[in-house]
Amino acid sequence: MKIFFTRNGIRTLIQLSILGVSIYWLTKVLVNPELFVDFEQYCPMGGIQSLFTFLQNGALACSMSGMQLILGIALLVCVLLFSKLFCSYICPLGTISEWFGKLGRKLKIQFTINDSWDKVFRIFKYALLSLTFYYTLSSNELFCKTYDPFFALVSRFGYDVIPWAATIAIAILGIGSTIIPMFWCRYVCPLGAISNLFKHIYVVIALVVIYLVIYLLNIEVSWIYLLIILFVAGYFFEAILPERSKSIQMMKITRNTDSCIDCNLCSKKCPQGIDVASLEVVNHADCNLCGDCVGSCPVSNTLLINNKNSFRWMPILALAVFVLGGIYLGTKLELPTVDMKWGSQEEVAQSKFIEYSGLKNVKCYGSSMSFVGQMKRVPGVTGAATYVNSHTVKVWYDTTATSSAVVKKALFSPVKVHIKDGIDSLKYAIIDVKVYNFFDQMDVFYLDQIVRQDGNILSFESSFGEPVNIKLYADYNINLDSLKNSIERKYVSLKSGDKEYQQSINFKVADINRTKRYVRGIDLKRGMFLSYKRTCNNYKSYPKDQIVSFEMTFDTYPRNEQMMQYVINSVATKDTAVVGMVTYYKAQPTLRVYIVKDKTDPQKVADLITEEKLTITYDNGIVEKIDNPYTFK
Ligand code: SF4
């Protein structure tokens, strides 16, 4: 037991516990596709990126919350005052890197990189850090999720992951760290780059002060330039002066040269390859205060922290304070993903707000902006905020211009969903259903899946009410009892990739009635079509005879007319001669595109409309790519 404590066994125990918990949940996630474990919630790297998106764009990145932000700040303060304790005790990738390195040494397949190549390789993590910050700040989506090995595995290579990038990252983590000591941490990890930058805090402070002076002189310089200069400086100091980090770190490894017997064990044990036995004080940027060197020293009171035996437990204590304190503060701090006010000062001053929870489709920055766009179109609404972690929204409204009932109704998006075509001349039944616990687009999706799987519903549409009104168009001899049971089922089968899983649902049917009316198949097809109409690029500034149009026929019945706003956003930004789009149902669902005569070519515009990915440009300049939901004949 004594050896366990003296040989740094506590650190191994903490690493084992964190890796064990991660592997346990990872296994559960892999065998049960329905399970979602939000590891992201505790990722300080996401928090640090969010801190910058908050400063730059006034919005948290992606699905980040106050928790990640606080943990990110806690990590930076911890690096500043103590050391990279997150790397040495908590980070599962750091642990894997270290243990794979030990395996490589045992198998005798490990080699060390010479000093010159070491300096060159260190540039990779700063390049990756720059890319990560650039894309995160410009899209408000966490770019690190595209390649992070840990996120790729726990999300089963989910939506945000770029499979080839994550596969390369996993290979680098496994193979790289086995054959070259701490390859991932030294040369790849962007969090390691930020941490090392904070080990040269005086440089960071000097550059930030220069930036602030420039800012106060009213010279507009983007945050991006400050970040680039910081990262270049970080690389320079790490590569050129790795052993002279100028930090305000309160704890350092110290060697008593009088009692040291020069056995070199400490240097051999250091996972970072630091030659501890040649130093009096370890100032190396790679030192993360893991304590392995201290635990290996055979002479008592020789290798210590701050020359004091009692400081041995300080790293663990400091870590506990920062992690537990960070989690506690994180639960208290609720930051909005998006918080915008667009009313005048007077309107905002007399505004009240309503809060609504459970909007499952408010789940990221993109859906938050879409929600804000929806609210901006409501007269009397002066602002909106979203909290994606709890799927909650707040909407401010001018009490002299509208009421909470009107705003609540505006939160509801009525839909028309056409599932399949009937026979044009046949009569179909109209069923009125009132449903509780049905509010947002995810509920529409679940109902869509239920009736699709049952097979005897052709279409449905919803309208606001408490409970919500749903009109179903069904086969004429449908059984209402089995339809009610079907809607009230506890689970609906969904697919994620090739895997099927059960999603719990909670619809409650308050009333179900078959109306005396009926509808013919052909009228249903026409009636369910939601037309879309929008002009752009100064449509009104052109004389009528300067505008021509062409038509494209949808390949399938378009299920979500809301997505047309993304098509027009993408196409009209790339080609300013596109001035409007209209969808309507003629003999088939049709898109008519208006363009300025002789300023563009219909084929070129058609190519933009049928691109696999649409490029969305938001009002605040953020650009995002999404899959094109439509195909055309
Ligand atoms: S010098 Fe000691 S404390 Fe620092 S990384 Fe190496 S073994 Fe860990």
Ligand code: SF4
């Ligand atoms: S392990 Fe201890 S005694 Fe051996 S070289 Fe290092 S500090 Fe000196």
